Amino acid sequence: MHIVLDRSGASAIRAIRLDDDGTILGDETMERADLPAFARAAEPEAPRWVWSDTRAWYPALLAAGVRVERCVDLQLSHTILRLSALSASSTLALAPPGPWDAAPDISEEPAVSHVALFDLDEEPAEPGETISALDEFTAQREAVDGSTSPGRLRLLLAAESAGALIAAEMRSAGLPYSAERHDALLTELLGPRPRPGSRPVVLEQLIGEIRDVLESPSLNPDSAPDLMRALQRAGLIVTSTRSWELRKLEHPVIDPLLRYKKLSRLLSANGWGWLDAWIRDGRFRPDYVPGGVVTGRWATRGGGALQLPRQVRGAVVADDGWKLVVADAAQLEPRILTGLSGDTAMAAAGRGKDLYEGIVASGAVDERAHAKVAMLGAMYGATTGESGRLMPRLTRAFPRAIRLVEEAARAGERGEIVTSRLGRSSPRPGSSWLATQSAASGAESTDADERRARSQARDWGRFTRNFVVQASAAEWALCWMAELRKRLVALAPSDRLEDGPHLVYFLHDEVIVHTPAGLAEQTAEAVTAAAAEAGRLLFGGFPVEFPVTAAIVDSYAHAK
């Protein structure tokens, strides 16, 4: 059963019950304040809630203590179906841009008065104003049912929507985070917290030292041009001021400069200001954006949650009597490529724990580091350097896997789209890309035109090459989390999210579950079982394994 929620009229909410054929079973209207009670009462029937946008609907339910098991996020689903090659001939995909193609509403509050961004050619109306949730849902079902692979798309939309629920729940629960430990770390490295407008003493000292050594009393080391000039005056030959480049040099300024760069980065990205802005009541609540990346990976807005430096992970600590289960998928992307291509030789190499060791054992390359750099090169499109040199050996050992990424690259170079395992397709290249390509094939094109076009075509080919792997890996990760969430609900002692084990962090191929200590072992088993299930969902019986490491720890810093 589905329950479609619609807010198209003023403040009232309509709830329309549908059976599996889409027949309307009931239609009622309620005030917004009554929705949590309604949802709580209906949830035991395990409906799939259909709503415009999870971030607009679900936080209020969570705040009222109501979780839902399943939903359809129409906005996220719409975006997938509009672009997918599998549903390209549907009415939904062929329609001109409409209200559901507007930039997604990212406000926290239910969309009472959300304002569209008027930088588009067309001015799309608000979702729900002109096309109701029910009509959109109907159009989406038609698009899926009439697609070339309904099963895959159904799974993708379910996984994407489950991800939206999880993102809202993770934000609601928050990542357990010790402001005290974070502050202690900052104080240890930078000195005591300075008053607003001044620099920590350690940075002040380092700047003094750098200025002395370079004899540049007014140097601002945060200014790349300024720093570059000062380094050149000191006789250092550099083409940039990047740390990795400076590290190669030998000069008394290098050590304090690198220390300055590291510490000032810590201060500006995760200093006291970040602590004040993002940590409340022992929780970090980042704003996750499911589907925020073209490949289907999540993004975040503010707080830099997906760039939490290793340096500060010691501040992520379980509550008393609780544990963190920190899990990551080992060599996820190469294993995804294995499944995508059905490469049995690579599947054999990946049997067991470490795929790269397996590649060494297969005889293709002679050490683990080479296996890793070669695989990354294959998936990212490296042509030169060590990775480029290793490619022929990799191609000989794993022809099917390499052929898959090569074909994706060629398609991109031709301006075609590519599609992930479950049906997410890459965007088409933009108008300037097409203009450059056609300029190069015109009658009076110059060598420069052709060079530019070729280089740009290769750039796009590297994008599509990586897209098939990254997007499919993102799908695997969504299925993993959705399966894990299901298993965690089964372990939970109550309906309340924070009474039982629950997801608190997600980082592409890594999750953290916060769990009562007594359930930590079962949680770790659930993590592993969910990974195996995700592999079956994507690749059926093909024997590619997805091992995960699951560490039971008190602090994130203790994992791995």
Place this chain on the structure above:
DNA sequence: CACGGGTGCGCG
């Protein structure tokens, strides 16, 4: 003063 491109660096 706001904005946007460039640089640099954190994560996968």
Place this chain on the structure above:
DNA sequence: AAAGCGCGCACCCGTG
């Protein structure tokens, strides 16, 4: 331009 993919964010600096 680190050898290649995908991001977010802080800061500088030139432009309007």
